[in-house]
Amino acid sequence: MTRSKVGVTIQSTSIFLDDRTVVLSEAIARKWKVPSNHMINMRFGSYQQDVKVVTAAVPNSLRVDPALASKIGLHQGARLTINYKPTSNTMSIGPLIGVMISRVNASSPSRPFGPITTFCKELTDACDQMGASVCFFPPKEMRANPQSLSAYSYANGTWSKRTFPIPNVIYNRLTSRKYENLPNVQQFMKDVKSRYGTEIFNEKYLNKTEVFEALRKDSSLHSYLPESYLFKNFPMLKSMAARHGVLFLKPITGSLGNGIIRIRREGLGESYTAHSTSLAGVRRQTYPTLLAVFQSISGKLKTQRYQIQQGLDLISSEGNPIDFRALVQRGEKGEWEITSIVGRIAGSQHFVSNLARGGSLSTVPAALAKASFTTTAARAAIIRRLRKASLEIAKGIETQIPSHFGELGIDLAVDRSGRVWLLEVNSKPSKDDNTALNTDNTKNKIRPSVRTLVKYARFLAKQ
Template structure:
């Protein structure tokens, strides 16, 4: 268990730091640092301060330390004692509203920042316009005592990417910000991009440790490739390579007895549709008339376990902790809505705990299989995907033989499952771990920068 230290601000202007004697043993420390700011000070051991560090108002001002009474971690680099980590959460979409500075996502960020005292970190939210490059500071949005406050702080120790969508992620201005902070300031940046479904499949399929979880998945090239997959599997899914929230997903089913083709999808008005066609060509020409098939992939259909005759899949969250190890942090079952092609709540799906739909024996078996698969997949993506990954949301299925299948991996997983009252503890755990990973990254950037910035 890593130790936290309360950082107190003493009412004097001396450049002196009082701290536990254990922090100074066998170390020659001459500076204190917070984020990108540091100052030369004198360190004096204080035998009565086992769990706190006292800095003066002058030091507080010099390192731009916001005194929120938050216990923090201590790191050492050369002759510096570093308090933190200061965690910048990078996003877009700020508003001018004091109560809702990040619009509809304000509640999520307020809950995310509220884990600071449990984790021992100081997180804040910011976007491109809040950076003062000349001064090396950021106007950070902090959530303290249930109120949003803006405070100017140094550049952070690490940055957690929470850009809301692919459009903002591909904005040249925001790309430049990320590159500059990473390359010029050597700040570790985690969860840097949305996954492309086909790219992820192609990386995973080369890893023998996870190949058995992957359904056959191909880019759309021709009707004949769909015909072959229908012949092999009976039904397929056509989905956007860069889709999310189940948007644009179509299920095509072939009835070999009557030589008919069925397409299940959600139309533009949000209505679940099931239509019959005499040929695949006619189906494609009508249903996909206004869509670019080059942006689509075709995926093998799986005969999933069912609840009340409706297909079930599972959302599994994995997170890295403050030691850099993967954990399964949440598991939920998602039951497809009546007539829906996906299990998403917006399409009428239901969220359940595994305990609600399986017997004790099945629950133990399926939890173990889903957890093992998610951890193997997390480690594989960690090895094969560029950038620093700290969390993943997997959509996994279990077929009628009990085998696990991967449908999607999400680098910025949604949090709809946490609306279920029995999943509140998992909601908290995922938030704690997503910030705690910054502790590990801060330490690694000091001890092994070649691993972080390779």
């Protein structure tokens, strides 16, 4: 799509009669055939108003009245994409992207959104470079039947709260199911989609049971799926233990490796060892029978649902398991593409690879080399399988789960024979763990994953 960018100038001059007149660069008006001294419909997000366009010999500029700028959240120096459609006599600027965030700490002006503030600033910079506008808002700002939105934006070195129209596109970065399921949040999402045609992506969390049950419906994905079910009772545990020497119990809504239990049969006897993760570390306990294992964990089953999953004979480095995180995103054409894949090596004494538990990142070739895949050909073959699995699983999620996702964190594993397995799919992938390694860490560098988010938002907004 051909695009033009304009810099927004907020200025009241004698040429203005009121906030219904805007001044546009002659060159831009000529390129898009915008009629001068005529009324057209100007749109920004859900806002639309008839304005008179006056042209002037200033390069790449859109001058607006302060009253209009304040009404729709435009700031001095904003750089926005502009296009004009003569069939509807509409000039669109933007797009306006909204990001749902969990909380705002107004007492911390430099980090109002906590750890995610750096990502929000990076997304703002990407939007500025790519001709979009972005604002951020927590659950308390989401209401039924909204006509506008109170949200935060970064401009001229500070974060401030402004009034915005309803965005063209909303990206759900709520990091808590509790917030996501609030009645006002659910009603807000329903209303903006139905009233304004707003596109919302990553609109919900995925849980492990939902993912595996959905993907099992696609026979082409079966080779990636370890045996895995919603854990129900002791007979299920006994049946799975009869088929697999190692089992994992994973909280279906867990994250960061919290609460995972690994159950391993010891030798040919009846004893079992259970390793469990918690915030304090890994706890190891041995039981004389499988029934004793079940009795020890039955209390947890009353407060948390678990997925029971076949253990895999994974590749490792010095005894530490290795897995892989693929960040798969939709790009400027709306199609799934792989932004990055990184290797994750579990820390000493841990059986999960999360960085929060002492894991470390590695490039994929380096991780495979540590796992004794020493030839270039062997490593290349596995990398191809990881990439193929990532894209096929993302497309499987799109097909089998009736929700809109624009990015997925897909955790994969490789066994000692080189076969690729799916561990889990995360619809709220971390904005820290997925950075490709060995990149230039220049200050203010914008990661490819952030640029891709903006490209997809522009695709959804058709701008």
